[in-house]
Amino acid sequence: MAAAAAAGAFSLREVLEAFQRCVTEQREVLLEPYLSGWRGLIRFLQSLGTVFSFISKDAVAKVSLLEGHCGGRQGQQYVSLQSMVRHELAAGPAALRARSDSGCRTVLRLHRALRWLQLFLEGLRSGDSRTSVVCTDAYNASLAAYHPWVVRKAATVAFCALPSRDAFLEIMNVGPREEAVAMLGEAIPYIGDVYSITQELFAQHKLLDLP
Numbered sequence: 001m002a003a004a005a006a007a008g009a010f011s012l013r014e015v016l017e018a019f020q021r022c023v024t025e026q027r028e029v030l031l032e033p034y035l036s037g038w039r040g041l042i043r044f045l046q047s048l049g050t051v052f053s054f055i056s057k058d059a060v061a062k063v064s065l066l067e068g069h070c071g072g073r074q075g076q077q078y079v080s081l082q083s084m085v086r087h088e089l090a091a092g093p094a095a096l097r098a099r100s101d102s103g104c105r106t107v108l109r110l111h112r113a114l115r116w117l118q119l120f121l122e123g124l125r126s127g128d129s130r131t132s133v134v135c136t137d138a139y140n141a142s143l144a145a146y147h148p149w150v151v152r153k154a155a156t157v158a159f160c161a162l163p164s165r166d167a168f169l170e171i172m173n174v175g176p177r178e179e180a181v182a183m184l185g186e187a188i189p190y191i192g193d194v195y196s197i198t199q200e201l202f203a204q205h206k207l208l209d210l211p
């Protein structure tokens with residue numbers, strides 16, 4: 001697993017472990033493992049070829065912005081999603097809504113994409129061999145509602161270039177196909193947990209529609 005990371009290869013186990021580390025006993029979501037999970041996913045996306053680079057560039061920009069907050073002067077306020085929300089809301093909801101570089105609006109974009117991931121992995125696990133269909137269905141049920149027509153069009157064209165389910169299970173670097181499917185079953189609840197906690201937090205503070 002560490003060898004896979006050192007070689008820059010994707011390992012679903014690492015992504016799973018990162019999302020597993022995210023949730024504390026107090027049900028807070030830690031930003032450092034959250035971003036580490038995303039970095040692993042982006043590495044995977046980048047390995048799929050240039051047709052996906054407009055997506056990976058956007059994801060990289062969002063992760064970098066959040067890394068900047070975590071490593072910045074106010075870094076201690078960006079330890080968890082809960083502390084980030086408290087900190088950014090302290091200036092008032094209107095000030096937060098006016099910002100285009102806030103951690104909250106950026107996490108919200110990744111949070112919506114996490115729902116796509118959850119649905120996509122569920123589809124992959126269920127055995128449908130047509131990954132582009134699984135991906136399109138997951139996208140239409142999650143992110144698509146927030147994207148303009150041109151992005152939706154480009155995304156659905158790119159999905160046609162996705163590798164087969166078998167190739168996917170292999171690139172996951174988990175071992176035999178059955179183990180890869182079992183690991184999907186293990187990963188989905190952790191990702192779902194991070195998603196639910198974030199959804200509740202953002203709903204509670206009326207942040208689910210940050211522009």
Ligand SMILES: CCCCCCCC/C=C\CCCCCCCC(=O)N[C@@H](COP(=O)(O)O)[C@H](O)/C=C/CCCCCCCCCCCCC
Nearest residue numbers: 012041042044045054055058059109110113116151155172
């Ligand atoms: C074993 C299977 C593992 C699966 C691994 C999947 C790896 C996926 C990695 C990253 C997912 C991409 C995350 C994209 C975040 C998009 C955030 C977003 O919505 N951004 C839009 C809005 O941002 P603002 O303008 O408001 O700042 C932005 O307009 C988006 C632009 C790019 C297009 C986004 C399309 C998203 C499609 C998501 C599916 C990715 C398909 C990957 C296929 C494996």
